[in-house]
Amino acid sequence: MIYVMSDLHGYCLDRIKSTLERIGFSDSDYCYVLGDVIDRGFEGVKILRWLMTQPNITLLLGNHEAMMLSCSFLFDEITDESVRNLSATQIQTLSLWTRNGGKTTIDGMQAVPAGARKYIIEFLRKSHLYETVSIGDRDFLLTHSGIDNFEPDKKLCDYNVNDFLWARPTLDTRYYDSIITVFGHTPTLLFGYEYDGKPVITDTWIDIDAGAAAGRRPIILRLDDMKYFTMDHL
Numbered sequence: 170m171i172y173v174m175s176d177l178h179g180y181c182l183d184r185i186k187s188t189l190e191r192i193g194f195s196d197s198d199y200c201y202v203l204g205d206v207i208d209r210g211f212e213g214v215k216i217l218r219w220l221m222t223q224p225n226i227t228l229l230l231g232n233h234e235a236m237m238l239s240c241s242f243l244f245d246e247i248t249d250e251s252v253r254n255l256s257a258t259q260i261q262t263l264s265l266w267t268r269n270g271g272k273t274t275i276d277g278m279q280a281v282p283a284g285a286r287k288y289i290i291e292f293l294r295k296s297h298l299y300e301t302v303s304i305g306d307r308d309f310l311l312t313h314s315g316i317d318n319f320e321p322d323k324k325l326c327d328y329n330v331n332d333f334l335w336a337r338p339t340l341d342t343r344y345y346d347s348i349i350t351v352f353g354h355t356p357t358l359l360f361g362y363e364y365d366g367k368p369v370i371t372d373t374w375i376d377i378d379a380g381a382a383a384g385r386r387p388i389i390l391r392l393d394d395m396k397y398f399t400m401d402h403l
């Protein structure tokens with residue numbers, strides 16, 4: 170069976186693992202994580218390192234991983250001189266990331282050996298922006314934020330990277346008629362209090378961000394039967 174989760178934002182890795190165990194996630198199942206595993210919470214780097222070892226879990230990039238990648242200049246070797254030599258653009262990029270909760274990830278990266286940092290960055294560089302999966306006769310497009318500047322006939326490869334990372338769909342947004350677009354990024358609560366802790370499911374898309382960035386518990390959705398599970402408590 171195929172599961173999706175999103176926007177873990179440094180949620181406790183042990184709770185993620187215990188939830189997967191509780192719901193019976195096995196080697197023959199597959200899980201996609203739709204980005205934003207890092208920042209705000211404390212265990213983002215730990216989650217990344219765990220994901221790197223999971224053969225049946227795939228990470229797609231979120232805007233937070235993209236911000237981390239654009240700050241990869243930080244992770245080579247941090248010395249007084251390298252900090253003094255940051256360019257104005259690098260300082261701006263770094264400031265955008267720290268304003269978005271990047272501090273916990275920077276601390277997490279500093280706590281791992283330089284060699285391991287290199288592999289984490291490599292892993293993110295190889296991660297994709299979207300993925301398509303089919304279950305029976307249903308097709309799904311998985312991506313972090315939905316699709317900005319959406320046009321039904323436009324090819325996926327013709328979109329701008331940021332269109333998959335920073336979109337803010339509304340309840341009126343419609344994507345493809347015959348492919349369900351699944352994403353996170355916008356906490357479902359923002360669509361109305363009735364969606365608190367639940368996915369939002371419309372005709373053409375599903376949002377699964379239950380709001381871990383604001384201290385809520387993430388959810389895992391099983392695409393085969395649309396059953397969702399709330400993660401174990403911290």
Ligand SMILES: [Mn+2]
Binds near residue numbers: 231232334354
């Ligand atoms: Mn996001």
